[in-house]
Amino acid sequence: MPELPEVETTRAGIEPHIKGKTLTDFFVRQKWLRWPVELPDTIKGQRVNEVERRGKYLLLEMDSGSLIIHLGMSGSLRLVRGSIAASQHDHLDLVFSDLRLRLNDPRRFGSVHFHSGVPETHWLLKKLGPEPLGEDFSEEYLFRRSRRKRLSVKSFLMDSSVVVGVGNIYATEALFAARVRPTVRAGNVSRKAYGNLVLETKRILEAAIELGGTTLRDYVGAGGKPGYFIQSLNAYGREGKPCRVCGGTLKKIILSQRSTVFCASCQVRSGWS
Ligand SMILES: [Zn+2]
Incomplete structure (x- = not known):
């Protein structure tokens, strides 16, 4: 199961490739993850301003809100060139021109939400305690x-x-x-x-x-x-x-x-x- 270090490593790994890039398209191949994946078309054309992490959630912060991604029990993200075909458990592609951020999750306990407010106000995040590596955890x-x-x-x-x-x-x-x-x-x-x-x-x-x-x-x-x-x-x-x-x-x-x-x-x- 991806734990905090794996999520942080994922964040640091994808950040240099998608920060500042514009989301040109997305493909939801499997809507039924832990919760239904419902992304508004309005995120197309928006820039990813920040790639952050809160607990085990990855946050892709854009002008109109954030994508909140959880890897669940078996999820992973990788960056692929556009020409590489998706395999069975590749449920979501976020397209950045020629590069895609691809979510693979065989057990489908992961989740993807779009939230139009600041990420901290989303129901998944608002009751979370402090970060273990922050000063508040003392x-x-x-x-x-x-x-x-x-x-x-x-x-x-x-x-x-x-x-x-x-x-x-x-x-x-x-x-x-x-x-x-x-x-x-x-x-x-x-x-x-x-x-x-x-x-x-x-x-x-x-x-x-x-x-x-x-x-x-x-x-x-x-x-x-x-x-x-x-x-x-x-x-x-x-x-x-x-x-x-x-x-x-x-x-x-x-x-x-x-x-x-x-x-x-x-x-x-x-x-x-
Ligand atoms: Zn001992």
């Missing part, structure tokens, strides 16, 4: 937001109204690195532990973006999908394997319907570390 913020919260600290961290773009992989890894047990109630985690969690979340996401930036250099490809990178992971997907810190066996549990891996000796129950 020890003080998480500590304050979590007081009296009874849900687990992992579910708290994955709540997009608390912070955007921290999915299962990155929540699992950040909690491992910060040595906070995923099952601890959010309201019981100490200020200091939240400080560590903020630092580790930022560090891990930044490293993933950096890695993606090097693997997705050649964004205008003839075919195939951009290859998502795989970061070296310490906890996620390593259940039953030895902890790289203490050598103990990593455990897997299901927490809020998501698989969760942790080290019972490194990740303390109280969250006080």
Whole structure:
């Protein structure tokens, strides 16, 4: 599933090719993604002024509004020359003269909306919490937001109204690195532990973006999908394997319907570390 680093890498990859370019046409081959794709003809002839990201949404900002694109579970964007035929799961082309931005999404959980106001006022975006790499995502913020919260600290961290773009992989890894047990109630985690969690979340996401930036250099490809990178992971997907810190066996549990891996000796129950 594309997580925040993949979306940011995608944004950085397509920006130099479409920023400042005029959208000359579009083709919706499959209207039924997560929500129906209904784009007004009035966007034809408009220039893409900015290519931004908010959480896991890509924003193509034009004079009359923005295209808001989410890659869902299996979506990817690539730039192709106009002569390359679409394949089965290529649901949308945004045409910029001889170049096309093409959305491929086999599972169709992605979405594309046009919104005529500023992007932040769209219903998908208006309740989103701060960006994890921004200054607003801080020890003080998480500590304050979590007081009296009874849900687990992992579910708290994955709540997009608390912070955007921290999915299962990155929540699992950040909690491992910060040595906070995923099952601890959010309201019981100490200020200091939240400080560590903020630092580790930022560090891990930044490293993933950096890695993606090097693997997705050649964004205008003839075919195939951009290859998502795989970061070296310490906890996620390593259940039953030895902890790289203490050598103990990593455990897997299901927490809020998501698989969760942790080290019972490194990740303390109280969250006080
Ligand atoms: Zn350990």
